[in-house]
Amino acid sequence: MTKRMGCSLARFLTLILIGMLAIIQSGCGSAQSDDDNASIDNEKVSISSVAGKSNVVIFTPSDGISITAHTPLNKWAKFTPLITKALTDKGFPSKSIRVKTDASLDKQREDIENYVTDQLLTASTETKKHTVLIVAPVTPEHSGNEQYGDYVSSPSDLANSSSEKKTADDSTTDAQNDDERKEEKSKAAADAKAMVKALKKAQQAGAHTGLLANSLDDFTPDFFVSMSTAEQIGTLQAHQLVSKLALEKVTADHPKSIEILIPFSEDGTGSDSSRIFASEAFKGIWDTLGPYFKDGRAVSASNTLGKQSSEKDWKKVSFNASKTSDVREAINTRLTGGSKDAQPHHVDGIIAMNDFVSSGVVEELTSLKYSGSAADVNPEIDVSGIVSSLTSKRNLNRQAVPKPKDSKQNSNDADDVPKVNDSNNMSWPIVTGYGSYLDMIPYVVNGKQWMTGMENIQKLSTDIADAAGTLVAEKPLTDCPSISSMPINGTTTNVIHEEAMAISAGNLKKTLIEPGYISLADAEL
Known part of the structure; x- marks a missing residue:
């Protein structure tokens, strides 16, 4: 009898010890989880606090005036407000975010040169390294993508406006048109080179750069946002x-x-x-x-x-x-x-x-x-x-x-x-x-x-803001889940890419209406 009671007591004490160990381990696990969460929260606070002292300047092509609904939703006028909102959500002050639109590559080049020379290079070292320039290069007129929207990525020779690529089945054009085209391309190539020179100066001064949709020859930005190609x-x-x-x-x-x-x-x-x-x-x-x-x-x-x-x-x-x-x-x-x-x-x-x-x-x-x-x-x-x-x-x-x-x-x-x-x-x-x-x-x-x-411009906007926040916090872009490495113009580059959205009646509500791109009335629902 005494022996059986002793065994029962031993089993009872063993169960208590197992339970106590489980509680202790659970507590340790919980503390570790809390530490991890705290680390993540601190990182977010760190990026947000730095972003609060930072500047972002966005240069995009101008959309032109549209008074008809017969126009794509793929417009810069739709995209840039989403980028601005994503940046403010990331902690960048709205007053420190500027958007500049230009109708021509020549004018865009001039605006970038003026900003870099007159404002960036004269700023303090701290301001320079907390500045992000995001540029969507203006593409040549008649580039073939006008009916698709504003930010279709062009082939590299197209984006840099300096190629004379032709195919065997091309018909010859008259000499006057040919000369005009060569002159136009020569001017565009000169503008692109001048823009690259200004952006390189910005990089050398400590600022960060990103390119949207189209690359520039002989220039590697901190990140490149790839859009859909033809x-x-x-x-x-x-x-x-x-x-x-x-x-x-x-x-x-x-x-x-x-x-x-x-x-x-x-x-x-x-x-x-x-x-x-x-x-x-x-x-x-x-x-x-x-x-x-x-x-x-x-x-x-x-x-x-x-x-x-x-x-x-x-x-x-x-x-x-x-x-x-x-x-x-x-x-x-x-x-x-x-x-x-x-x-x-x-x-x-x-x-x-x-x-x-x-x-x-x-x-x-x-x-x-x-x-x-x-x-x-x-x-x-x-x-x-x-x-x-x-x-x-x-x-x-x-x-x-x-x-x-x-x-x-x-x-x-x-x-x-x-x-x-x-x-x-x-x-x-x-x-x-x-x-x-x-x-x-x-x-x-x-x-x-x-x-x-x-394009999934809401997701792209969030990706761009994440990259900008990571850069001004002086953290590696590899920390951003949306970043991958790809060769652009022969150089390995940090690339942001999101698949274009295929939209039909079955997913219209999820893809266009719920994100706010269009209203129920627009869809006649």
């Missing part, structure tokens, strides 16, 4: 089309009819720039759709593209898109051969590249009596699913292209797919665009336009 915009829309039309299930016996519209105007003043932009946009599309055309699963109702086509054939699908009537004429010719009496071809998908072009496409499809909406095509597939399955964390042009299956496989999967020559099938095609034009949002809602796109 190739990435083309890739984004092609991926959307591949998935929405379920091309991997299609056979060559029942192909999908796809038309590609590349807006391009060779006007003699910016033809090099617009040519490069248009050709790279088509490359992004063709890298994705090309395999389907080659094995016969995708065809062109207008026969502009086929099995033998390549990325060099971009001019076959390009057209002047200066006016909506140009777009309507182009798609009408593709679908009817230009004949008023012809029965329009069946078409499954149209890549319009931007919302200016898609607006003309929607108008002409309506006029030709196509009916239905994108909601009728594979309704179980939405943009959110496509984005999560096809986009990686980094650049869109590095994504793997969905590989077409053998055309002999899955022959039963497409038995209900209308053949291209089924002229009686006038169902509404999938139409893609980019830019999130305000007046096109209602068409995204009703499915006449399947998707549009725009």
Whole structure:
């Protein structure tokens, strides 16, 4: 009896000791967690206190006056207020944040030179190292990206305005236009070099620099904010089309009819720039759709593209898109051969590249009596699913292209797919665009336009503010989760990049309305 009581008491005391040890360990763990949290809070306070004594000057191109809703949401006038707000949230005083807009590279260069010479270089050492210059270089006029928005990243030779890159299929321009273009490029190159010289002086004085959208030759900023390129915009829309039309299930016996519209105007003043932009946009599309055309699963109702086509054939699908009537004429010719009496071809998908072009496409499809909406095509597939399955964390042009299956496989999967020559099938095609034009949002809602796109400028603004706060606190930018290292103009650079948002009726509320880009009324909801 005594022995059993002794064993019970021993077990009881053991349980008490285990419980006490658990409490002690829990307390230690809690204290460690509190220390970690305190460290993080102290770091935030440290950055905030330094930011409170710092200056940020933002130089961007001017938007110009817009009195119409037929314009992209991708505008500097939308972006810079978000950057300013993110900076104030980070602790930068609003009075210490300045925004300067310029209509030309020449004027922007002058403003940067004046600020660096008259204000920065005469300031104290402490002020210099607590100053951040954020510059979005003005790009040449007629660079080919005007219809996509203000901050599409241009190819490096485009951004630096000094390239004379041409392709074998270029037509010759008259000598006067050629001389004018060379003179314009020479002046722009001189302005860019002068701007680089001023920014290097700022860096040498201890200030920090960031570039938005476009790089500058022979200059490495503290960070570079990469925006979507022509190739990435083309890739984004092609991926959307591949998935929405379920091309991997299609056979060559029942192909999908796809038309590609590349807006391009060779006007003699910016033809090099617009040519490069248009050709790279088509490359992004063709890298994705090309395999389907080659094995016969995708065809062109207008026969502009086929099995033998390549990325060099971009001019076959390009057209002047200066006016909506140009777009309507182009798609009408593709679908009817230009004949008023012809029965329009069946078409499954149209890549319009931007919302200016898609607006003309929607108008002409309506006029030709196509009916239905994108909601009728594979309704179980939405943009959110496509984005999560096809986009990686980094650049869109590095994504793997969905590989077409053998055309002999899955022959039963497409038995209900209308053949291209089924002229009686006038169902509404999938139409893609980019830019999130305000007046096109209602068409995204009703499915006449399947998707549009725009930069995630709210997230980019937060990333920029994080980088600015980290720099003035004299901490490494590698502390910022949004920073990665990439080669820019041959030099390893700290890069901020966020994927462009693909927007459809299914995610419109989350992507545009809730963040405050548009209102319910704008979407006609």
